[in-house]
Structure formats: C-alpha cells, structure tokens
Amino acid sequence: SQELEQSPQSLIVQEGKNLTINCTSSKTLYGLYWYKQKYGEGLIFLMMLQKGGEEKSHEKITAKLDEKKQQSSLHITASQPSHAGIYLCGAVNSNSGYALNFGKGTSLLVTP
Amino acid sequence: SAVISQKPSRDICQRGTSLTIQCQVDSQVTMMFWYRQQPGQSLTLIATANQGSEATYESGFVIDKFPISRPNLTFSTLTVSNMSPEDSSIYLCSVEDSGHLDPSEAFFGQGTRLTVV
Numbered sequence: 733s734q735e736l737e738q739s740p741q742s743l744i745v746q747e748g749k750n751l752t753i754n755c756t757s758s759k760t761l762y763g764l765y766w767y768k769q770k771y772g773e774g775l776i777f778l779m780m781l782q783k784g785g786e787e788k789s790h791e792k793i794t795a796k797l798d799e800k801k802q803q804s805s806l807h808i809t810a811s812q813p814s815h816a817g818i819y820l821c822g823a824v825n826s827n828s829g830y831a832l833n834f835g836k837g838t839s840l841l842v843t844p
Numbered sequence: 845s846a847v848i849s850q851k852p853s854r855d856i857c858q859r860g861t862s863l864t865i866q867c868q869v870d871s872q873v874t875m876m877f878w879y880r881q882q883p884g885q886s887l888t889l890i891a892t893a894n895q896g897s898e899a900t901y902e903s904g905f906v907i908d909k910f911p912i913s914r915p916n917l918t919f920s921t922l923t924v925s926n927m928s929p930e931d932s933s934i935y936l937c938s939v940e941d942s943g944h945l946d947p948s949e950a951f952f953g954q955g956t957r958l959t960v961v
Contacts, residue, residue, distance in 0.1 A: 765950060767952070772934065772955075772957055773954055773955060774850070774936055774952045774953050774954035774955040775887075775936065775938075775952040777950070777951055777952070780950075820886065820887070822887075822950070825889065830875055830940040830950065831875075831877045831889045831892055831938075832887075832889075832938075832950060833889075834886040834887045835886060836885070836886045837886055
C-alpha cells in the first residue's frame with residue numbers, strides 16, 4: 733500500500749518567515765492533494781497536482797510535484813498567523829476509487 | 845467546487861448508543877467517501893459509498909459497526925453503532941467532484957466531532 737511521509741511533523745515560525753513542508757510517497761503519485769485543517773474542523777482544499785514538474789500557486793502558497801512524481805513540497809512565503817493549522821498531503825488510493833491516503837500532517841504555528 | 849454540509853457538527857453520546865451522521869452535497873456526485881480521524885492522527889478511509897449499491901468497506905471496518913446509506917447522488921449517511929469511547933473521533937465525508945477517470949478535486953465536509961462518554 734502507498735505510504736505518505738510528511739516532514740517536518742511540526743513547525744513554529746515567526747510571522748513573515750518562509751517555510752516548506754515536504755510530502756514523500758513510497759509509490760508514484762497519480763494525484764497529490766494538499767489540504768489545510770484547523771483544529772477539530774474539516775479540510776480546506778488547497779491544491780491538486782498531477783503532472784511531474786507541475787507547480788501551482790494560490791496567494792502566498794506554492795506547491796510543486798517533482799519530475800519523478802514521488803515527492804511534493806508546499807511553500808509558504810511571508811507567513812502570517814492565518815496560515816496556522818495542520819497541513820495534510822493526500823494521494824489517490826487506486827484500490828478505493830478516488831479515495832485518498834493521507835500523510836500524518838504537519839502542524840504549523842506562526843508567532844507574532 | 846462542491847459544497848458539502850455535514851450534520852451534526854459535534855455530539856457527545858453515551859456508550860452503547862448509535863449516532864447517524866448526514867452528508868448533503870449541493871450537486872450530484874458519483875463517489876462519496878467516509879473517513880475517520882482519531883485524536884492526533886491523520887485521516888483513515890472507512891468506506892466508499894456508491895449510489896445504488898452497498899458501500900465498500902476498508903480493512904478494519906465492518907458494515908454492522910458503520911452502516912452507510914446512499915439513497916441518491918447528493919446524500920449519504922454514516923451510522924456509528926454501539927459506540928464506545930474508542931469511537932471518539934472526527935468523522936468526515938468527502939466527494940470526488942467528477943465522474944471522470946482522472947483524479948479531480950476532492951472536497952470535504954466540515955466534519956462531525958464525536959465524543960463518546
């Protein structure tokens with residue numbers, strides 16, 4: 733089965749600093765999703781990457797999928813307190829239709 | 845993008861009772877999924893709910909414990925039966941917003957935060 737490893741597990745950054753979260757798959761990725769979750773709430777869809785080398789941006793968040801399609805990174809520029817939360821990467825589980833396997837998440841705290 | 849309404853948003857239940865969680869989508873979707881997120885953990889797929897057929901359960905989850913209904917293309921329910929404290933989790937429904945073969949956007953409801961006492 734496919735496993736997704738996220739790093740780091742948690743991150744504390746000062747407001748205004750840049751940061752990167754990584755997601756590494758044990759198998760080739762056919763669809764890689766990034767979500768943000770506030771504590772105890774649902775998941776907010778950020779981006780989906782499918783093609784090797786693909787890069788997408790939304791506001792100050794940029795996600796990339798490497799050429800070999802086994803690793804993705806999420807980069808936040810000039811972080812703000814509103815960026816705080818848990819970031820989850822998910823990958824299509826080909827054995828369950830289009831359900832997703834998820835990494836364990838990266839907890840981000842942005843301090844003033 | 846699909847808009848998903850999940851109810852209730854949270855509940856505190858007595859052990860041994862059952863809770864039914866509802867998931868309503870604002871558009872017709874082929875595939876709906878139910879996930880569980882135990883405290884401090886990531887999401888685990890419970891089952892895939894397809895309209896007109898029985899749900900497909902993942903390893904470790906059984907229909908008697910988590911019966912699912914999918915009466916139409918916009919609605920599904922998940923029941924957590926005979927609850928114990930170990931069932932305390934966030935339960936989330938998700939939809940895949942396309943009937944196409946290629947992966948497409950996958951959206952989630954706001955979750956149901958269940959506490960069993």
